[in-house]
Amino acid sequence: MNQVGVGPAQTDPQPRGLAATRAVLPNGVTVIAKQTRTTPAVTLHANVQAGTVFDPAGSEGIAHFVSRTIDRGSERYLSDQIAEQLDSRGVTLSASVSRHLLSLICTCLVEDFEDVLGLLAEIVMRPRFPAAEVDNRRGEIITLIRQGEDSPAVVAVEALLAMLYGPGHPYGRRVRGTVESVERIDSQALRAFHAAHCGPSVLSLAVVGDIEPDRAIERVHSTFDGWEAKAVSRAEVPSVPATTERRRRVIPMMNKSQTDIAYGFVTIAHSDPAYHAYWLMNNILGQYSLGGRLGDSIREQQGMAYYVFSSLDANLMPGPLIIRAGVSPANVERAVASIDAELAKLVEQGPTEQEVAESQRYLIGSMPRTLETNVGVASFLQMVEFFGLGLDYDVRVPDLLRAVTRDQVQAAARRAVDPGKAAVVVAGPYDGPLP
Secondary structure (H helix, E strand, O other): OOOOOOOOOEEOOOOOOOOOEEEEOOOOOEEEEEEOOOOOEEEEEEEEOOOHHHOOOOOOOHHHHHHHHOOOOEOOOOHHHHHHHHHOOOOOOEEEEOOOOEEEEEEEEHHHHHHHHHHHHHHHHOEOOOHHHHHHHHHHHHHHHHHHHOOHHHHHHHHHHHHHHOOOOOOOOOOOOOHHHHHHOOHHHHHHHHHHHOOHHHEEEEEEEOOOHHHHHHHHHHHHOOOOOOOOOOOOOOOOOOOOOOEEEEEEOOOOOOEEEEEEEEOOEOOOOOHHHHHHHHHHHHOOOOOHHHHHHHHHHOOOEEEEEEEEOOEOOOOEEEEEEEEOHHHHHHHHHHHHHHHHHHHHHOOOHHHHHHHHHHHHHHHHHHOOOHHHHHHHHHHHHHHOOOOOHHHHHHHHHHOOOHHHHHHHHHHHOOHHHOEEEEEEOOOOOOO
């Protein structure tokens, strides 16, 4: 790691690959800086470990509410002033929340870097959550919740996660909360959540663009120096008991035209040594809707699905592998049976050597495309930071994937995707049985 002039900041050895520079500032803020010269712009990607796992009972959805209101006024600026400063520079600030992270991302011209960094710091450190803005956003959130409750796809996935983890588990709760919980959240609750969970020790900031890393880190240091280190709450996510049986649920929504299937399992944490075997297994199954075994069998050969794909969300705790499909109500039983058959075949016979080799080539070959933009690089560096993978992870990934054998992929399937232990939810114009 290059030394940077920020006093006693801790630094890491020089990595290979992207060769980003990482520093931990005296107050605990982590900065990851990478210089690129493709455009005269800089992307700022801030992650605060203040995600939905911190939602307290009775205030489900509060972390999401924070993400929708954190930029609506600060101690120095009104909401309109923040919007004017961003708009005048052609900057769009995107805020989102996941299970563990509150994220804010924007891209600005190099000459605007210091001003935009200062504005971002003001939003992160000193949001006000004005009552009028909170009331406006509450109405928008409730509208989103009700739209989700009217969508078979959303209903199926949310019900599946509740089935897999239990509705009281942080991974099983609805990200946006419920209408009832959101109606109870006010400005005071949002400020209390920010005070309890947002601090320099849980902030990481990626700076990627046409700016020297030393300068970027020094500017972040001077900008966030006034944010005093403090104790923040840490999430305690309970483990999930292993299931020994198949679970099924049908949610009739008879006024809809399409039925959505959500079929899944609790799998592994990202830190699991078998992660790369699971990654390959998921790609072979159907990480993309037009590829993989699921798409080839259910959509292309049988013509039963409007879409079908699988996704793996290995997180700090064992995350879900979810198979999604949209089908005609007449094809629900056949589609679920076909998913069962494809998984059983993968468990019993494993993948072919060709499938493993093709998936390895695809995943390795797609890496450079994810790193073509400043936003892509910043997001990758933040993922590496969050999971503690090391700043040379982009260099190690090809060898890690190439090292996975066919037997290891089959072992991952045997461990994770036994149809007899699946959770299956169907939502839509269907009220019949499930296999």
